[in-house]
Amino acid sequence: MDALDKEFVDRMGLALERLGGTRTMGRLWAWLMVCDPPHQSLTDLAAALGVSKTAVSTVARYLEAGAILERVPVAGRQHHYRVAAGGWEQLLADRTARMQPLIEALETGLSVVGADRPEQRALLEETRDFYAFTARDGANVVERWKQYRYEQAQHMESREHHQPSKD
Structure with missing residues (x-):
């Protein structure tokens, strides 16, 4: 090295x-x-x-x-x-899918924390909402990444076809 x-x-x-x-x-x-x-x-x-x-x-x-x-x-x-080619894409998809049990656990927390504990409920709701948002948006990021890579490849291919020959 x-x-x-x-x-x-x-x-x-x-x-x-x-x-x-x-x-x-x-x-x-x-x-x-x-x-x-x-x-x-x-x-x-x-x-x-x-x-x-x-x-x-x-x-x-x-x-x-x-x-x-x-x-x-x-x-x-x-x-x-x-x-591995595409490894980060797979990692993000996997990590996003793994958030669902956490979201479900937070839902359980909300079912046992009553209105008499508003600070705790607010914290649980915010945390659940953050992870639900992140899980949903993580899947969108993977799809946007795939689209971006596809568009980049199309752009490069187009440029290669339009370059003048060096003869």
């Missing part, structure tokens, strides 16, 4: 840590975005990141379950990973 790659990898580690992940999670994801080849074995990842193979394996499995990484089929017993 050269110095510029290391700076990027370390910055991503700190950024993901600030978002509630782990530093190793951010560093692993970042390295897999810039490494060559774009898939690496757990042994190679551990060596590049300077962490234990166990730590890399744990984080890789977590990111794989979240659709951020995917395992690459290779000969031999080593597991290889790469960044």
Whole structure:
């Protein structure tokens, strides 16, 4: 890993840590975005990141379950990973769907907190409404993202067809 790659990898580690992940999670994801080849074995990842193979394996499995990484089929017993295309889209859709049990739990809270506790009811209602809004809007964000990516691809394709030849 050269110095510029290391700076990027370390910055991503700190950024993901600030978002509630782990530093190793951010560093692993970042390295897999810039490494060559774009898939690496757990042994190679551990060596590049300077962490234990166990730590890399744990984080890789977590990111794989979240659709951020995917395992690459290779000969031999080593597991290889790469960044999954569309992973963030899948992650947002999954996280949005997981909000429903929380919304239902807040509804239960509202059913047991009577009008005699207006401050608590207001807090429960606001929290429920926030998560209901976020769940609904999260699904809209995924659809808007897909549309945006489609439009970008159409725009690029159109530009490629309209460029003059270099003959």
